Structure formats: structure tokens, C-alpha cells
Amino acid sequence: MSAEPTTRRGKTPLRPQPAPPRPGAAPVLRWVVHTHLRTWLGWGVALTAVSAMYISFWPAMGDNPEMQALVDGLPEALVTAMGYDAIASPAGYLESTVYALLAPILLLVFAVGLGARLIAGDEEAGLLELESAGALPRWRLLTEAVLALVLVTAALATLVGLVSLGVANLVGMDIGTGAVAGATVGLWLLVLALGSVSFSVGAATGRRGLAVAVGAGVAVAAYVANALAPLLEDGAWLARLSPFHWYLGNDPLNEGLGLPGAAALLALALVSVLLAAVVYDRRDLGV
Amino acid sequence: MSVVIRTEGVVKDYGHGAARVRALDGLDLEVGAGEVFGFLGPNGAGKSTTIRLLLDLLRPTEGRVEVFGTPPRTGGPAQRARIGYLPGELALAGRATAGALLHHLAQLRGGAGSDRITALAERLSLDLSRRIRTLSRGNKQKVGLIQAFLHRPELLVLDEPTSGLDPLLQHEFLAMVREASADGATVFLSSHVLSEVEVIAERVAIVRAGRIVDLDDVATLRHHAGQRVELHFAEPVAAEVFAGVDGVSDIEVDDHRMRCLLRGEPDALLTVAARFHVTRWSAEDRELEDLFLDHYRMPVQEQEEVAADVR
Numbered sequence: 023m024s025a026e027p028t029t030r031r032g033k034t035p036l037r038p039q040p041a042p043p044r045p046g047a048a049p050v051l052r053w054v055v056h057t058h059l060r061t062w063l064g065w066g067v068a069l070t071a072v073s074a075m076y077i078s079f080w081p082a083m084g085d086n087p088e089m090q091a092l093v094d095g096l097p098e099a100l101v102t103a104m105g106y107d108a109i110a111s112p113a114g115y116l117e118s119t120v121y122a123l124l125a126p127i128l129l130l131v132f133a134v135g136l137g138a139r140l141i142a143g144d145e146e147a148g149l150l151e152l153e154s155a156g157a158l159p160r161w162r163l164l165t166e167a168v169l170a171l172v173l174v175t176a177a178l179a180t181l182v183g184l185v186s187l188g189v190a191n192l193v194g195m196d197i198g199t200g201a202v203a204g205a206t207v208g209l210w211l212l213v214l215a216l217g218s219v220s221f222s223v224g225a226a227t228g229r230r231g232l233a234v235a236v237g238a239g240v241a242v243a244a245y246v247a248n249a250l251a252p253l254l255e256d257g258a259w260l261a262r263l264s265p266f267h268w269y270l271g272n273d274p275l276n277e278g279l280g281l282p283g284a285a286a287l288l289a290l291a292l293v294s295v296l297l298a299a300v301v302y303d304r305r306d307l308g309v
Numbered sequence: 310m311s312v313v314i315r316t317e318g319v320v321k322d323y324g325h326g327a328a329r330v331r332a333l334d335g336l337d338l339e340v341g342a343g344e345v346f347g348f349l350g351p352n353g354a355g356k357s358t359t360i361r362l363l364l365d366l367l368r369p370t371e372g373r374v375e376v377f378g379t380p381p382r383t384g385g386p387a388q389r390a391r392i393g394y395l396p397g398e399l400a401l402a403g404r405a406t407a408g409a410l411l412h413h414l415a416q417l418r419g420g421a422g423s424d425r426i427t428a429l430a431e432r433l434s435l436d437l438s439r440r441i442r443t444l445s446r447g448n449k450q451k452v453g454l455i456q457a458f459l460h461r462p463e464l465l466v467l468d469e470p471t472s473g474l475d476p477l478l479q480h481e482f483l484a485m486v487r488e489a490s491a492d493g494a495t496v497f498l499s500s501h502v503l504s505e506v507e508v509i510a511e512r513v514a515i516v517r518a519g520r521i522v523d524l525d526d527v528a529t530l531r532h533h534a535g536q537r538v539e540l541h542f543a544e545p546v547a548a549e550v551f552a553g554v555d556g557v558s559d560i561e562v563d564d565h566r567m568r569c570l571l572r573g574e575p576d577a578l579l580t581v582a583a584r585f586h587v588t589r590w591s592a593e594d595r596e597l598e599d600l601f602l603d604h605y606r607m608p609v610q611e612q613e614e615v616a617a618d619v620r
Binding site: 049050052053056057060147148149151152153154155156157158159304306307308309 | 403
């Protein structure tokens with residue numbers, strides 16, 4: 023210790039420096055789960071109830087010649103936009119009620135909200151200050167937060183799949199496990215991709231409102247583009263831009279999940295998170 | 310390694326373009342190992358900005374910041390593991406209990422100090438089973454203090470540590486700082502109230518508008534604060550007589566009574582006063598608080614002269 027203007031005035035010498043401690047396994051992920059679990063269980067209950075309710079209408083709605091007659095009486099454009107073309111088949115009914123409508127909408131509201139909250143929301147509220155000042159690199163904090171998003175969306179999508187299979191079986195709906203599994207993976211990837219967009223905007227900017235706006239904007243635009251594209255002449259290009267089309271374009275409950283679509287959803291999630299990680303590592307936190 | 314914190318010409322701007330705000334404007338600071346260093350200034354002077362630069366929460370616009378000899382960005386997690394940090398605006402929320410949060414924060418440092426949570430909570434009388442969102446401001450501040458001291462850090466960076474604490478707990482806090490200091494830790498604490506840090510700090514820096522305007526040990530600062538002198542004369546005196554006398558300022562004359570502020574030795578003032586018949590005199594030390602206030606009343610240029618004077 024050299025003689026500086028401010029020496030240590032007779033104090034005991036500093037302890038030898040220990041090796042930097044290793045953070046416990048995924049502390050941030052565990053904390054996110056710990057603090058969010060109740061809310062997530064609530065979403066699980068809501069998804070179960072809504073999915074089960076709609077599927078249980080199958081005998082009265084889809085499996086009913088009058089329903090097909092009703093659909094036939096609707097304007098063709100509306101039928102196409104709502105995806106009711108095949109509503110009288112088990113797969114068509116499950117898709118037009120649960121997989122193409124209620125589950126993605128509910129799960130997107132959930133994932134966009136959670137994505138915006140995980141970094142940006144907690145940062146704006148000042149709750150990330152202590153964690154950011156702890157002994158974790160920023161990339162690690164971000165990775166564990168993304169992992170939370172990945173896991174909870176996977177769990178909720180799986181729940182939708184299990185409820186669909188179970189209730190479909192109960193009401194005598196003829197639908198294959200493989201078809202539901204494929205569509206469930208697609209549903210998960212769609213929700214993960216758009217949740218990642220919201221997460222990434224939040225992590226890159228620290229602005230929760232902006233993150234929700236962009237995430238929700240992309241989701242709505244994707245839904246509308248996919249619904250309108252079939253109505254347009256040469257609308258295929260519009261559909262190809264839509265993450266909803268990436269998910270549903272291959273008719274997953276009949277034909278299985280399209281690999282290019284799945285890859286595109288995964289790529290959207292990965293690219294947005296990677297870009298966010300670069301910005302997050304460089305920017306000022308909590309300003 | 311004897312310098313724990315060093316900043317050189319640090320400039321920090323927030324925002325871009327027309328909305329750009331300069332929070333730090335050439336901040337130079339050096340804190341030695343084992344020091345208890347007070348960092349004083351009003352809200353908005355740049356205290357929290359400086360502190361958040363040390364934790365790598367912010368990056369400097371210009372200049373150099375070093376903690377343990379390494380810039381915080383390079384030092385990364387290993388460097389932060391050696392620092393205990395209490396934010397100035399501590400935000401805690403949620404349904405989790407205080408104990409769960411403290412264990413979580415300890416986990417971020419590999420569990421270092423998690424065995425001390427119970428003892429520290431008892432010491433500050435914090436109920437660890439309470440949910441965070443039900444805690445009062447004072448109780449949240451206790452959580453903040455505990456997590457800062459938990460891992461026996463080599464450097465404690467405490468931003469307004471006593472805000473929200475009642476006097477009894479302030480006393481306990483000072484004891485904790487003294488113990489950490491006796492254990493070899495360096496302590497960097499900020500405040501906007503001088504009396505809070507003068508009882509414990511060895512050196513004090515006063516920051517204003519993003520620059521250090523005064524920096525010295527507490528004894529010198531106290532000396533610099535000067536004395537309030539009052540002299541009574543047998544006959545009326547003119548203010549001009551005392552104008553320009555060494556160390557004398559703020560002269561007020563009211564018939565045969567003269568009041569002034571005296572910094573440094575009283576010799577010159579006494580020599581002049583002795584030309585008249587002095588009937589009464591009094592001189593009292595000014596509180597450091599007054600000196601602190603001077604810095605915010607004075608125009609910047611004069612302050613720089615004073616600061617240069619002190620150096």
C-alpha cells in the first residue's frame with residue numbers, strides 16, 4: 023500500500039480478496055417464478071376454463087348440420103376471415119375457436135404484458151436496481167428473464183393442448199394427439215415470438231409502455247394481415263409477413279405444423295432478443 | 310491498492326439533442342482504502358449519478374471512473390461482488406416476504422452473507438416474515454441496509470442511507486458503519502444534510518451542479534466555516550474601517566455594534582478593532598451546516614474561488 027493522502031489511519035488491513043462468488047443456479051429465473059407464480063396460475067385457470075368451455079360446445083355447434091348451414095349462409099368473405107371454412111370438422115372447429123382465436127389472443131395479452139414487465143416494467147419501477155447492482159453480468163440477467171418467458175409460455179401452451187385433448191375426448195370429438203401437439207408447439211412459438219418482441223423493446227429501451235405498444239401493435243397487425251390476406255387478390259405476400267400465418271398457414275391441426283413457419287417464429291424470437299441483449303449491455307439502466 | 314474510488318473529469322449527460330441534461334460536469338474524486346467519505350450536495354447535484362456510475366448502472370459520457378483500480382464496466386460482476394450498495398431511491402414491492410427478497414439478493418452473490426440475514430434483521434428489528442408491499446418506508450430502508458451490509462463488502466456505497474430511519478435506527482446504522490470501517494471497509498456515503506455525515510466521515514466532498522466545489526477533512530471544513538464575531542464599541546464605528554481586513558466578510562454595522570464572519574486567524578481583525586474602545590465581544594463557531602448552505606447561496610464563480618482557497 024503506497025502512501026496516499028488518505029491512508030488507512032491505523033485500521034486493520036483489508037482481508038485478502040476471496041475469489042468472486044458464483045451466483046446460485048438461475049437466481050433471477052427462480053425469483054421471477056417465485057414472484058409471478060400466483061398470477062401465472064390465474065392465467066392457467068382462465069385458459070383452462072375458456073378452452074374447455076368452447077370445446078365442450080362442439081356437439082351443439084360444430085357437430086351440427088344446422089351450424090354448417092348457418093356458416094354457409096354467412097358472407098364468404100367473413101367466413102374466410104374468421105377461419106370458419108371447416109368449422110364442421112373436429113380439427114376445423116378446434117382451430118377456429120381455440121387455436122386460431124381464444125388461446126392466441128389470451129396468451130398474447132399475457133406474453134406481451136409479461137415481456138414488457140420482465141425488464142422494462144421492473145426497471146421503471148426501480149425494482150431492478152439492486153439486482154442490476156449485484157454480481158451477475160447483464161447478459162445473464164437478461165437471459166434468465168427470457169428463460170422465464172420461454173418456460174411459462176411453454177407451460178401455458180401445453181396446458182391448452184392438454185385441456186383440448188382431454189375435453190375433446192370427453193365430448194367425443196375425433197382429433198389426433200399428434201395434430202394437437204403440433205398446433206400447440208406452433209401456438210407456443212407464436213406467443214413466444216411476439217412476447218419476445220415486447221420483451222426486447224423493453225430491454226432495449228427500459229420503457230414498458232413502448233414495449234407493450236410495439237408488442238401489441240405487432241400482434242394486432244399480424245392477426246389482421248393473416249385474416250385479410252385471403253380476401254385480397256394476390257394477398258399471399260401479406261400473409262407471408264404475418265407471424266399468425268407462420269403459425270396457422272400450414273393448417274396445423276390437419277396438416278401439422280409447417281417447419282418454415284415454425285423456424286420463422288423461432289427466428290423472430292431469437293433475433294429480437296439478441297438485438298435487445300446488445301443494446302441492454304450498452305445502455306444506462308434506470309434513467 | 311490504496312485508492313478505492315477514482316473519478317477523473319467525469320461528465321455525464323442524460324438524454325439527447327435538445328433534451329440533453331448535464332448531470333456531472335468534470336467530477337474529480339479520490340477515495341482511499343479504508344476511508345469513510347462523505348459526499349454532500351442538494352438533490353440534483355449529481356450524487357446519485359456519481360454513485361450509479363460506480364455500480365456500472367450508468368456509463369460516463371466523458372472521463373474515467375475506477376473502482377478498485379478498474380473501470381466498473383471492465384470490473385463487471387466480480388467487482389460488484391465486492392461492493393455493498395444502497396440506492397437513494399430504494400424501490401421494493403411485491404408479495405414476497407422481506408426474508409425471501411434478502412435471500413434472493415444474497416443468491417445473486419453466490420449466497421455470500423445469507424447466514425447473516427437473521428442477525429442483521431434482529432439488530433435493526435425488521436420482521437423478515439412481513440410481505441414487502443406492507444413494509445413502511447423505514448422498514449424498506451432496513452431491508453436496503455441489510456442487503457448492502459450482508460456480504461461484508463470491501464466498499465460500501467450508500468446513497469442517503471439514513472433517510473426514513475428514526476433516530477434510534479440512525480444510531481444503529483452509524484454503529485454498523487463504524488464496525489464495517491474497523492473491519493477495513495471503505496465507506497462512501499452521500500447526503501444532503503451535513504450533520505448526518507460529519508459525525509462519521511473523515512473527509513467530505515461537497516458537490517454542486519455536477520462538480521466538486523469543496524473537498525477536505527471535516528476538521529478543516531469546520532475551520533473554514535469560520536466564526537460569527539460580534540464587537541461592541543464605546544462609540545459608533547463606520548463599516549469601512551473593517552472592509553478588506555484579512556479573513557473578515559459579511560460586515561454589518563449598527564451604530565456602535567459590528568458583526569462579521571471571520572475565517573482563519575483573528576489577528577488582523579483584533580489589530581483594527583484595538584484602535585477603538587471595545588466594550589464587549591463574542592465569537593462563536595458556525596455549524597458546518599452554515600458552510601454547506603453558503604455553497605448554495607454563493608454564485609458559482611465565488612464558490613470556485615473558495616474551493617480553490619480550500620485546496
